Amino acid sequence: MLPMAKRERRPPRRNKAQPAKGRPDDDRVAQVGRRPSPPALLFVIAIAWIACGIVALVALSVSWKLVPGIVFIGIGILYLRAALTTVARRGES
16 A cells, blocks of 8 residues: 555635624615515516416316416416515615
8 A cells, every 4th residue: 555645734714704894874774685676577577477377367278277377366466566565665765
């Protein structure tokens, strides 16, 4: 067997985090977490889901019209609510 080569010891890694800064000059509260999605994107997604629900109600066979149509339209309404909430929150600030 060949002897194992000695490993070079690396210096310990140092944390390169920036020091904490003081409070901003203005009195606004900083955004915590992810920023909300753009309302235009949410409106487009809502319209697409509602359109799919209408197509499902019109195009599917009699036994499968109601369930997917209601589900698709319901998902579209949830996206529409999210878009309106985002617009309202941006209006407050």
